[in-house]
Amino acid sequence: MTGWYLGALAFSFAGVVTIDARWKVALFARERRARALTVAVTLVGAAGFLVWDAVAISRGFFGRGESRAMLGVEVAPHLPVEELVFVTFLSYLTLVVFGGALRLLGQGTRPTPEVRS
Amino acid sequence: MTYLDLAVVALAVVVVLHAACVVVARRRGTLPRRFAAAVAVTVLVLCVLTVVFDSLMVMSDLFRFDEDRLTGVILWRAPLEDLAWPLAAGLLLPALRVALAPRPADAAPSVPTDRQLEEHA
Numbered sequence: 001m002t003g004w005y006l007g008a009l010a011f012s013f014a015g016v017v018t019i020d021a022r023w024k025v026a027l028f029a030r031e032r033r034a035r036a037l038t039v040a041v042t043l044v045g046a047a048g049f050l051v052w053d054a055v056a057i058s059r060g061f062f063g064r065g066e067s068r069a070m071l072g073v074e075v076a077p078h079l080p081v082e083e084l085v086f087v088t089f090l091s092y093l094t095l096v097v098f099g100g101a102l103r104l105l106g107q108g109t110r111p112t113p114e115v116r117s
Numbered sequence: 118m119t120y121l122d123l124a125v126v127a128l129a130v131v132v133v134l135h136a137a138c139v140v141v142a143r144r145r146g147t148l149p150r151r152f153a154a155a156v157a158v159t160v161l162v163l164c165v166l167t168v169v170f171d172s173l174m175v176m177s178d179l180f181r182f183d184e185d186r187l188t189g190v191i192l193w194r195a196p197l198e199d200l201a202w203p204l205a206a207g208l209l210l211p212a213l214r215v216a217l218a219p220r221p222a223d224a225a226p227s228v229p230t231d232r233q234l235e236e237h238a
Contacts, residue, residue, distance in 0.1 A: 062182045082179075090203075098207070
């Protein structure tokens with residue numbers, strides 16, 4: 001079915017947003033500055049990956065496949081519009097995983113034993 | 118130039134930026150105590166996800182590689198070089214996040230940092 005890749009990306013994005021909304025580690029953090037930072041760092045990451053993509057495509061390391069899962073819309077030669085969503089998703093996912101890892105490793109508001117000693 | 122060369126160059130830039138961000142965060146007192154461990158967990162999780170989903174994407178023919186310019190090391194269906202992406206994301210983005218984080222004094226619920234621990238000791 002045409003376009004299911006974008007659908008899969010949207011589904012994954014929504015899943016990570018749901019996790020973030022539940023545990024408030026990135027875009028849903030309590031401090032406003034942390035929320036703004038999530039947006040800014042995600043955009044920096046997405047831009048960086050697009051540069052990486054552009055260099056790799058211009059050197060011919062990889063190119064677009066023929067799958068009908070893509071809409072077929074290119075924002076640049078061999079760069080499907082889905083890639084913009086993918087690099088944004090990857091960057092946001094990174095911040096959510098990192099925020100979750102910090103939380104699990106004991107970075108919460110509760111002081112760790114080492115702090116108290 | 119191969120795809121691996123590009124990955125090495127990109128990772129070199131990322132490692133330098135990562136180190137700079139850590140220095141900045143430490144000076145500002147915004148480096149979380151378990152930062153390195155959290156980064157390691159992040160990189161590991163992203164690498165596993167990359168092998169799984171990159172392989173599914175390759176199998177779906179979303180993109181094609183010039184196989185003559187790959188190392189030829191394939192993890193399931195994903196080329197080894199593609200692990201540079203999760204490695205770069207996991208090293209750079211959390212580092213930027215903590216380097217630019219509000220100082221503990223600015224934020225209401227503070228998080229223990231290296232500087233706070235030093236002051237406490």
